[in-house]
Amino acid sequence: MNEPVDDPGEGVLELRVEQLRRESEAVLSVTLADPEGGLLPAWGPGAHIDLELPGLVRQYSLCGDPADRRTYKIAVLREEDSAGGSAYVHDELRPGDLVEVGGPRNHFALVPAERYLFVAGGIGITPILPMVNAVEAAGADWRLAYGGRRRETMAFLDDLAELAEPHDPAGRGGRVGVVVEAESGPLDLGALLGRPEEGTAVYCCGPGGLLDAVEERCAAAWPEGALHLERFQAKEYAVDPASERAFEVVCARSEITVPVPAGRPIADCLDEAGIAVPTACREGVCGSCEVKILDGTAEHRDSLLSRAEQEAGQTLMVCVSRSRSARLVLDL
Template sequence: MAGVDAELVLLVRAMRWESEGVLSVTLEDPGGELPAWEPGAHIDVELPGLTRQFSLCGDPADRTSYRIAVLHEPESRGGSQYVHTGLRPGDQVTVRGPRNHFALEPAERYLFVAGGIGITPILPMVAGAEAQGAEWALAYGGRSRSSLAFLGELAEYGDRVSVLPQDECGLLDLDGLLADLPAGTAVYCCGPGGLLDAVEARSAGWPEGALHLERFRAKEFVAEGDDQPFELVCESSGVTVTVPPGESAVDVLEEAGVFVSSACREGICGTCEVKVLDGVPDHRDWVLSPADQESGNTVLLCVSRARGDRLVVDA
């Protein structure tokens, strides 16, 4: 479920190395209390010429600050590089959100699987599960121990956390981790695409809703047949456009003067989610659950299309 879509100008209060290559950034609103959030939420951060999504990895009970953590990726599209080389304490940044499509759902027990920077949304989840008195375990992998962030905080949980650096333990033993899971176990996984794909491949036959994934990069979508043009009706704006094959509905709407908030343009952040009033969406995002996609109540306009000639949305 999407959260508050507030727009705030926040102050960078502090920056700290959490591991080799991972820098945490603490943001505060000098003017008052920040919007509430729950584990799994992220915020959109406006950086020079681009917008990036970062998971909140602090304490949801702390309404005075938000904490994010950013992996230094020199070959990234610019967001990581700017945070590490250009952003400094005392700077101001504009953020939107928080928004949550990776919420911690009630379950009898939890298995958390994190790879590298994928620990960021998982960190408040394990704290929440611990506070609830739930049964849980975390398997945390990455290149090396020095590259794994927040090990000090995770050490407080003792043997519930298994730290498994690749250079010491090899790749995560997913067959062992995911075999014979007790009934009622919810699996939450975040990390590199290869890890998520491997976990997803092993989830065949699990009960619906047992697996929860969050992707930092969109998985390649293979369409059934060739794209067809469709008519997109924006009920609130009174604007109707034709979306040609190969073009994003968000781009076509912007050309027509209808601006839908959009950040990732890959179908992974949920910023451009709008309500569907009529028609059947052709979902191509990696945010909505299978049940949400099946309902057809909302659609992510940056990547999705229509199953038919016409789609009416509340935009």
């Protein structure tokens, strides 16, 4: 199994589009490589990259082979209400084009476990696919439930079909369950998660509704830390404007104290004070602006850290999160 790879650092790579491939009716995979043929930063299953497109930055999970240091592969769903990212990839991107890429970063890394349950909805199969390949190569016990609205929209079914073949003389298989909503209804989360399994790590990625439902079921019955999920879109946080208050951010290494007024992002105030922090998504989902907390109590509003990580209070995302204390000391 591939070990999780830490963020190799800041910096942007200029990569060339090597191949575009239709993976389903609405999903296009993009293979990227260094124009000079050089090795790319290492990554592990669950990692994503920032793809810089005209006027915006989007995060896409890597779905290729981590052992292949020559290429990165992502898969992009054409969104019906695209703000420009997926439409540009599908309509404008061509082999030979140069694009800027940040990362890779991994907040969805595989952890050692006795067994694995993977739950993917739609394009959420992208970070799950290299995970399944990794645990299969390691000989681990695993199952996958992959749901989609129509079979024609579901990517990588051929790849999964190879893994679904029986692996023993008795013909027992069934490790890959493909659930097509138009044919048999949605994923049965009650059957998948109704009985907690000690020693099982649950990995889930997909639409917000699926993630919320899985999170609710696991919080009610599964052991703490069993669930690992990744969101493509930020959670909605109900914030009372009357409760917003000002605070100070102390940048310990820079020896600068930055006032943060009510209603203003920490990242903006830091930038105005000359403290540069990368902010790729500005929504608390990519992890580019994660900063270590040295003192004080954060009010977490990101969609990336687990509940346990938020309660531990070791880091925060400065693009969306705030402070519960009057003074927050950060490793900046």
